[in-house]
Amino acid sequence: MALNRIAESFAAAVADIPDGASIMIGGFGGAGGQPTRLMLALRNHGAKNLTIIGNVAGISMTTGYGWPEGPDAPAPVDQGIFFASGQATRIICSFPVPGTTNPLSEIEKAWREGRAKVDIVPQGTLIERIRSAGAGIPAFYTPTGVGTPVAEGKESREFGGRTYLLEHALHADYALVRAQRADTHGNLQYVGTSRAFGPAMATAAKVTIAEVDEIVEPGGIDPERVGTLGAYVNRIVRREPGDPYP
Amino acid sequence: MTDPARRLNRTEIARRVALDLPDGGIVNLGIGIPALCADLLPEGVELRYHAENGILGFTEMLTKSTGDPNIMEASGNFPKLVPGMAFFDSVESFNLVRGGHIDVTVLGGLQVSRAGDLANWLIPKRGIGSIGGGMDLAANAKRVIVAMEHTTRDNQPKIVNRCSFPLTAPACVDEIVTDVAVIKVTADGLVLMETAPGWSPEDVQAITEPELIVSDTVSVIRQA
Numbered sequence: 001m002a003l004n005r006i007a008e009s010f011a012a013a014v015a016d017i018p019d020g021a022s023i024m025i026g027g028f029g030g031a032g033g034q035p036t037r038l039m040l041a042l043r044n045h046g047a048k049n050l051t052i053i054g055n056v057a058g059i060s061m062t063t064g065y066g067w068p069e070g071p072d073a074p075a076p077v078d079q080g081i082f083f084a085s086g087q088a089t090r091i092i093c094s095f096p097v098p099g100t101t102n103p104l105s106e107i108e109k110a111w112r113e114g115r116a117k118v119d120i121v122p123q124g125t126l127i128e129r130i131r132s133a134g135a136g137i138p139a140f141y142t143p144t145g146v147g148t149p150v151a152e153g154k155e156s157r158e159f160g161g162r163t164y165l166l167e168h169a170l171h172a173d174y175a176l177v178r179a180q181r182a183d184t185h186g187n188l189q190y191v192g193t194s195r196a197f198g199p200a201m202a203t204a205a206k207v208t209i210a211e212v213d214e215i216v217e218p219g220g221i222d223p224e225r226v227g228t229l230g231a232y233v234n235r236i237v238r239r240e241p242g243d244p245y246p
Numbered sequence: 247m248t249d250p251a252r253r254l255n256r257t258e259i260a261r262r263v264a265l266d267l268p269d270g271g272i273v274n275l276g277i278g279i280p281a282l283c284a285d286l287l288p289e290g291v292e293l294r295y296h297a298e299n300g301i302l303g304f305t306e307m308l309t310k311s312t313g314d315p316n317i318m319e320a321s322g323n324f325p326k327l328v329p330g331m332a333f334f335d336s337v338e339s340f341n342l343v344r345g346g347h348i349d350v351t352v353l354g355g356l357q358v359s360r361a362g363d364l365a366n367w368l369i370p371k372r373g374i375g376s377i378g379g380g381m382d383l384a385a386n387a388k389r390v391i392v393a394m395e396h397t398t399r400d401n402q403p404k405i406v407n408r409c410s411f412p413l414t415a416p417a418c419v420d421e422i423v424t425d426v427a428v429i430k431v432t433a434d435g436l437v438l439m440e441t442a443p444g445w446s447p448e449d450v451q452a453i454t455e456p457e458l459i460v461s462d463t464v465s466v467i468r469q470a
Binding site for chain 1: 277278298299300301309310311313314315316317318319320322324333334335336337339340343344363368372374375376377378379380381382385386412413414415416417
């Protein structure tokens with residue numbers, strides 16, 4: 001029983017998220033790897049003053065980025081829902097806005113109206129900050145961002161004649177991740193490119209919640225194919241069969 | 247008999263870039279014109295395309311209605327599952343990038359300077375932009391090719407003495423392929439290698455801010 005990680009519903013899985021929490025959202029951006037049902041549950045839950053940590057954060061609803069098309073395809077959902085609802089006041093991500101401003105994305109709208117702070121982080125630095133948080137590394141040096149606005153206010157140091165920036169670990173209160181299969185102990189198996197930020201985020205948050213298509217008994221995932229250790233996963237929720245979201 | 251002067255279209259720019267992608271190498275293509283290169287490799291060239299979201303070895307794209315959203319590349323398209331393909335998470339993906347394992351990256355550009363500085367993520371007037379994997383790629387790929395239109399919509403040079411837009415990375419660009427020219431970035435300055443049909447080196451210079459060094463072998467832009 002102590003190892004059972006099953007939560008009874010998406011609503012129950014996010015019910016304890018308080019106002020002011022920091023929330024990592026797995027995947028890359030686009031439908032694959034996005035914990036869409038957990039996101040919608042958090043939107044319905046209503047927690048406010050949230051900091052969202054994502055990657056390609058809010059471009060699918062206006063551009064269709066990474067979402068299937070066709071008569072049966074669902075309307076895209078992205079991290080912009082938390083800005084449309086007024087729940088999020090800050091986002092930390094690498095790609096907050098699409099090239100086009102017509103129509104304006106929810107994140108850009110919130111930023112223009114002064115409702116949201118947007119921290120834009122180079123993607124490799126973002127994932128390494130998250131990885132570091134989960135790995136017990138407080139800070140690291142990277143060559144990325146030297147000579148750009150990203151370097152402003154940061155320590156730099158030369159190694160072997162090249163300049164590097166000091167970047168710090170990025171933790172969160174919660175991580176919402178999407179995998180295809182979980183066992184009841186929380187081990188996760190991913191498919192295709194749905195991994196992206198999920199595995200590192202699962203290690204960097206105090207509470208990790210996984211949205212999956214299928215929950216199997218221990219042994220139902222080949223131990224060679226465990227993509228995220230159950231050790232990092234606090235709650236798993238299974239989708240209804242036939243859910244239209246990828 | 248000279249050709250009437252014309253600018254290359256986006257596919258033709260990509261067709262020129264494709265000539266410079268290394269047989270057997272690892273290549274990352276940015277959003278926009280760069281992404282068009284994927285389908286345009288010369289006969290016999292085999293390489294691995296990398297995308298930031300954690301895929302290596304993709305080739306052709308399926309449509310958004312027939313493809314699998316769990317097999318995506320970083321421009322948001324759905325490649326076909328092909329033998330030899332590999333999936334991995336973002337930590338591994340940026341080990342490849344930051345670790346210097348990407349042979350060539352092809353990126354879009356807002357401005358490129360004489361020194362090869364690249365600005366491609368923020369238009370100051372808009373005030374908000376997206377970095378994505380661009381800074382990691384520009385700073386760490388072995389070779390950086392910028393594929394872009396030669397001038398802005400109001401015909402201002404995008405190849406400039408100093409970038410006025412915030413940088414993506416300083417002194418990172420090796421080659422610029424535009425709709426009117428192929429230009430190499432060298433320690434001596436920008437060398438004009440090829441021009442669009444009907445364009446003289448003087449025509450290209452007229453819409454380029456830094457002084458161009460005209461190669462002895464300057465030719466019409468080649469096509470894969």
